[in-house]
Amino acid sequence: MFSFFKRKPKEEAATAPAQPAAAPLTAAAAPPASLPETASADSQPVLSDAAPEQKRSWLSRLKSGLAKTSSSLTTLFIGARIDDDLYDELEAALLTADAGVEATLFLLDTLKKKVKDEKLTEAEQVKTALKALLLELLTPLQKPLELGRHQPLVMMITGVNGAGKTTTIGKLAKHLQVHQQSVILAAGDTFRAAAREQLAIWGERNDVTVIAQESGDPAAVAFDAVASARARGTDVVMVDTAGRLPTQLHLMEELRKIKRVIAKGMDGAPQEVLLVIDGNTGQNALAQVRAFDDALQLTGLIITKLDGTAKGGVLAAIAKTRPVPVYFIGVGEQIEDLQPFNAQEFVDALLQ
Incomplete structure (x- = not known):
């Protein structure tokens, strides 16, 4: 379940500058047999048989922890019209969710442009567009x-x-x-x-x-x-x-x-x-x-x-x-x- 560390490939590690007077790599530093050597950030670790159930439990707890913010955001799009009132309510919800002024204005401005350029007419489409923008904003933070x-x-x-x-x-x-x-x-x-x-x-x-x-x-x-x-x-x-x-x-x-x-x-x-x-x-x-x-x-x-x-x-x-x-x-x-x-x-x- 805890296969979340990116391990440096052997060949790359071998060319890295040696630390002065550092002790040599021990056997413990080699990748465990149950995990493949990670050649790129896209490589997927091998998980145990219990991992899917544990993963579902983790995701359930994460959703529960963020339920208050999730509810305040998602309910805005239920039967909503795409107008200034929707954007005003979305702005208030993002600020209340601690997104901050700079990120909130960035998301709203980009979302409005996306809605216009892609001619989105349904509230659910706007919600999907917001999810895509959030993902694009947060993905650079993801690093092993x-x-x-x-x-x-x-x-x-x-x-x-x-x-x-x-x-x-x-x-x-x-x-x-x-x-x-x-x-x-x-x-x-x-x-x-x-x-x-x-x-x-x-x-x-x-x-x-x-x-x-x-x-x-x-x-x-x-x-x-x-x-x-x-x-x-x-x-x-x-x-x-x-x-x-x-x-x-x-x-x-x-x-x-x-x-x-x-x-x-x-x-x-x-x-x-x-x-x-x-x-x-x-x-x-x-x-x-x-x-x-x-x-x-x-x-x-x-x-x-x-x-x-x-x-x-x-x-x-x-x-x-x-x-x-x-x-x-x-x-x-x-x-x-x-x-x-x-x-x-x-x-x-x-x-x-």
Whole structure:
């Protein structure tokens, strides 16, 4: 079920620049027998017999999580006339769904042009056209997480308090193990004892080493974790960091320091800088993406908690104003509730 990581083909990996003094690739970095080597982004992984049922369950939960927004959008087209009133109601619905002003105006202007050019006369045709535009807007955000390119792959995980960052790290660690990747976790949130304890619990649950200190410099913890991974030939290092608001400038500077120190421990690291976002925070999520991207040059996003009051439109806002790839989305607390972002599935859930 968790076949969502794009693995670098052997021949491409062989020509990639070697990391200075990095440990050689271990056997664990080779593709598992159950998964084909991915030659292109279009290659499809082999799924287990239980995958179709699990997939249906996942899609059902995603649709349920986005049901409120879906209802407000789809009901507009029931028996509607294609006129200014429909466009006004659609504008209000998109703004309420957290799509933001820029994405909303872009979608409306493009939709009106499409309706005119294609001479659409039925409301259902307009709805289909809107789905196509949303899919076109969101598809560039869809990107797989690659394994096997770096040894180790160092992932720095950031986000504000309450976004589900530490829990997400635990889920990802388990998924990586399913793909035969050895993992080390770095408890870089040295300000909050509960965060270290929570990460330690995930480490015990997944039988993963956790590098931690009772107190001290989080950058030093990250450095030690990278050094340990290189010495052991570990495949992936995941560095937890303290949750903070983008307005806390001194703490944002500390994140920059952690990133610099990691780079000293391994040239080119961290290769992935991920921001975990609570899907319920609406336009605040876009502000977080801007701030953390400006500070750290994000490589990907993980959007959690799309299982309650989340409106989902914020992905459109992100795609239009700060198109950082969305690696994963989450709809619940279970490990299987975190899945790779698929634009087609998301749009289908949003406009059922």
